[in-house]
Amino acid sequence: MRAYWQLTLSQLRIFLRNRQVLFWTLAFPLFLMVILGSFLGNGNGISLTIGVVDQDQSFQSKEFLTTLIENKALTVQIEKSENKALNKLKKDDLQLVVVIPKGYGASLSRPPAKNAPYLLPVYFNETNIAVTQVGLQVVNNLVDGISKEKLDYHPVVVMDMKGVETLNLKYIDFLIPGIVAMMIMSNNMNGVAGQIAAWRERGILRRMQGTTLKASTFIAAQITARLVLNGMQALIVLGVGHLIFGVEVRGSWFTLISFVILGILAFMAIGFIIAGIAKTPESAAPIAGFLSFPMLFLGGVFFPIKNMPEFLQPIIQILPIAHLSHALRETMNVGASFMSLGTEALILGGWLVGAFIIASFTFKWE
C-alpha cells in the first residue's frame, strides 16, 4: 500500500515537474477550442433528411410526397408516427419533419375559403439553424410550387414553422465535449504508450523489477496518477469553455465524471497494449498516432458522426472515442442521465476490460 501511494505521488511529481509536457498537453486542446470555437461558430455540415408523416393518405398528400421525393436536395424518409419523427428530429437524425394532417386533401379540393391558405406544419431543429434554413427554403419552394399549380398564384398551402428544440446549442457546445474526449484519448493512449516504452528502454522498469514491487501495484499507481492529472485537465478545459464561451454542463457531474474516468481507463489500457507491442520508444509514438489520428476525425470529435460516409459507419460505431464524445456531449448539452447512456458505458467498459486483458499479456518490464 505504501508502495502504491509513493508511486502515485512520484508520478504526479514527475508530471508537474515536466513543465513542457504539462503545458503542451493543456495548451493544444485549449488552443483548438478557442480557434475552432471562434471561427466556426454555428456552422455544421449540411445533409438534409426530411421526415414526412402522412396522416391524410389522400391523392393530394401522395402527390405532395412525390414532389418531395423528386427533389434532389432532399432525402425523404416516410415516418409513421408524428412523435417518433419529432424524436428523431431532436436527435438530429432528421433535419425537418413535415406533417400532412388529416383533411389536407379534402381542403385542397374544396374551393379556397376566402383568402385563408392551408397551414402545413413543418418542424425543424433550432439547434441546427444553418441546416434548417436551407431545408426550409427547399420545402418552401416546393410548397409554393404546389399552391401555384393548384390555384392561379393564390397560395393555398403555407408552411407553418414550428421550432422543436428549446436549448440554444451552438457549435462550441458540440466542440467542447469533443475536445475533452480528444484530450483524454491522446494524453492516455499516446501518453502511456510513450512513457512506458521510454521507461522500459532506459531500464527504469527493469531496475524496479529487481525489487519486490508487484506489476499490479505499479500499474494501479499509474492509473491513479493519470486519473488525477487528466481529471484536472478536463476541469480546466471545461472551466475555460465556460468562461469564454458560456458552455454549461446540463447533466449531472456524476455522469460526466463517470464517463471521464471510463474514458481515461479505456484509453490507458490501449496505451499499455501499444507500449507492450512497440519494440522501441521511437515506434510507440507512430503506432499511437496511427490509431489516434483517424479516431480524431471519424470519432465525432470535431464533426458529427452522421456526416461521415455510410461505409465507415460500422467502423465508427465501435470506436471508443465515438462513444466517449457522444456520452460527454449528451451529458453536457442535453443533460442525459447515466442510465440513458448505458450503451456508451457498456461499449467503453468492453474496451476497458478487453484492452486490460490483452495488456496484461503483452506487458513487459524489459
Added chain:
Amino acid sequence: MDSQEEIIRVINLVKTYGDFTAVKGVEFQVHKGEVFGLLGPNGAGKTTTLEMLVGLRKPDQGTAIVGGFDITKELKKVKEVIGVQLQSTSLFELLTVEEILHLYASFYPKQVSIPSLIEEMLLAEKRKSRIKSLSGGQKQRLAIALALVHDPWIIFLDEPTTGLDPQARRTLWDIILQLKKQGKTIVLTTHYMDEAHVLCDRIAIMNQGELIALDTPSQLVKNLQSDSAVEFRFQNESSEVELHEIEGVTKVGNQKDVFVLYTDDLQLTLTSLIHMASDKQLKLTDLQTRTATLEDVFLHMTGRRLREG
C-alpha cells in the same frame, strides 16, 4: 576457508541467447561477509551471471541458492534479502535524491533510516537535488544507496566504478569496504585489477562464459609462478624471435606489439634478452620491469587483457 558459512551457491548456471551460449555452466560459492569479485573481459558473461542471480534473467539450466532461497522458485524471498545495482540503470530524472530513496524503500517490507543512508553515501548536500543534476560519481553512489534501502544481507554491484575518475573510485572503494565492515556480503564485477586487489577477498575469473580460476588475489598471483614481468617493444617489426628460449622465462605474453616475459629470475632473463637482441641486431624500446600483478594472471590465462584498447 571451508569453515566459512556459505551464503550463495551457484549450481551449473547456463544462459543461451539464440544459438550463442553466454554463460556455460558456471559454479561457485560465496561466503558470508566476503567481497567476491567477478573479473573478465568485455562479453565474458559477468553481467549475465549476476543478473541471473538477482532474478532479472531466467537461467536456461542450473540454479543458485541465494541467502537460503532458490532463485528459480523463491524469487520474491531472494529479492527481500538482496540489493542490486545494475550496470546500466537510469532512474526517474525529475525526482530528488531523497524522494527516490523513499520511493524504493516503499517497495520493501523492511527499510533503513533514509537520512542516515544519505549521510553514509555522502549525498547529504544533494539530498534535495534532482537526479538529473547529479555527477557520475554521485549517481553511482545513489544507485548503491538504492540497493541498500531495505537493509539487504547480500549486495550485487555490477561495475560500480566504471567510468568514474580516480578520486570518485576511491570514494566508492571506501564505501564498499565500509559495507563489508558492517557484515554485508558483496558480489561485484569489475575490469580493474587494482580494484579487485584492494576490495576482493576472492576473485573468480570469467572468460567466454566459463569460470577459469577462483582464488584469493595473492594466491592467484602466486600461482603464476613468476614474480616478475619484463615488458618491451622492438623498434622495427620483429619477425621470428624465439622469446621462449630466453633464459629463465616461464611464460610469454603479448598485446599488439608489446611483449611480456614472465620470469622467476629477473637478472638472468634481462641479460639473456639483451644478448639476444644485440645478436640479432634488434632494437628494444620501452623496456621496463615490474612485479607480476593480477593483470598478468589474467593475460596469462586468457591471452587477453581485461580492458580492450
